[in-house]
Amino acid sequence: MNGKLETSRERVLIVGGGSGMGFALARTLLDEGMEVTIAGRSEDRLAKARQALPSEKHLHAAVVDITQESQVAQFFAGGVRFDHIVTTAADIRGAYQLLPALEMEAARRAIDSKLVGPLLLAKYGAPVLPANGSITFTSGIAAYRPVARGSVVAAVNGALASLACALAVELGPIRVNVVSPGWVDTPIWEFVAGDAKAETLDAMARRLPVGRIGQPDDIADAIRFLMRNRFVTGTVLHVEGGHRLV
Numbered sequence: 001m002n003g004k005l006e007t008s009r010e011r012v013l014i015v016g017g018g019s020g021m022g023f024a025l026a027r028t029l030l031d032e033g034m035e036v037t038i039a040g041r042s043e044d045r046l047a048k049a050r051q052a053l054p055s056e057k058h059l060h061a062a063v064v065d066i067t068q069e070s071q072v073a074q075f076f077a078g079g080v081r082f083d084h085i086v087t088t089a090a091d092i093r094g095a096y097q098l099l100p101a102l103e104m105e106a107a108r109r110a111i112d113s114k115l116v117g118p119l120l121l122a123k124y125g126a127p128v129l130p131a132n133g134s135i136t137f138t139s140g141i142a143a144y145r146p147v148a149r150g151s152v153v154a155a156v157n158g159a160l161a162s163l164a165c166a167l168a169v170e171l172g173p174i175r176v177n178v179v180s181p182g183w184v185d186t187p188i189w190e191f192v193a194g195d196a197k198a199e200t201l202d203a204m205a206r207r208l209p210v211g212r213i214g215q216p217d218d219i220a221d222a223i224r225f226l227m228r229n230r231f232v233t234g235t236v237l238h239v240e241g242g243h244r245l246v
């Protein structure tokens, strides 16, 4: 990890902060004067994100693969302190498949990055959080409007809701919540739709009650609420433009 943390500012770990929603959250929290650590597997992605984010002084980066217990344990054993832990991490390459084509390696990548990783973050991260701290996971609309090819992602997203409920009870007063995004314009769509990204997102925008696709800032704003509101725990906050209604 780079740089020395100040103790007076709120400190937030954002796993997945190198891109998409996590990156938007990092920018929001830095603008508000918080101390932010972005984490992910790719040093290169983190370096590019650091260049694009506003505050050199209050921004830190850590290479951590949250699917690897030893890496998560080592990261938190380094004496880091946080007030809030957020993960937007997901590796869903190859996970959207009909069952006959589904490769278990891809399924396990999705399960490990979206469910096991958050569990490990809670296991090793909760001990460094203060009583008024929080943990926020990221699930998604796939659990609530399932589609063919989406069984693995639906399952992990659904499981995150149960995980957060159980951890809210076990870890309280630390709060544990989930944000469940709808379709949001981020790099993840290159994996999901490839060249058809723009037309796929446009078609969904026309279907949604709000008439548009989500932007990363829509989700950052919701995560910020979950971090801030001290009476919300064990909750899934749906931020999906009305997708569950259509």
Ligand SMILES: NC(=O)c1ccc[n+]([C@@H]2O[C@H](COP(=O)([O-])OP(=O)(O)OC[C@H]3O[C@@H](n4cnc5c(N)ncnc54)[C@H](OP(=O)(O)O)[C@@H]3O)[C@@H](O)[C@H]2O)c1
Pocket: 015, 016, 017, 018, 019, 020, 021, 022, 039, 040, 041, 042, 043, 045, 046, 064, 065, 066, 067, 088, 089, 090, 091, 092, 113, 114, 117, 138, 139, 140, 141, 142, 180, 181, 182, 183, 184, 185, 186, 187, 188, 189
């Ligand atoms: N975008 C959407 O429309 C949408 C809809 C519903 C739900 N979601 C969910 O919202 C979350 C954020 O999505 P996004 O669109 O912002 O995705 P994104 O832009 O692809 O960002 C995901 C981040 O996760 C990191 N990551 C992946 N595996 C990791 C691991 N094992 N350890 C540490 N970091 C890891 C990646 O960095 P490295 O590759 O460097 O590790 C990347 O920075 C995900 O959980 C996604 O499933 C997205």
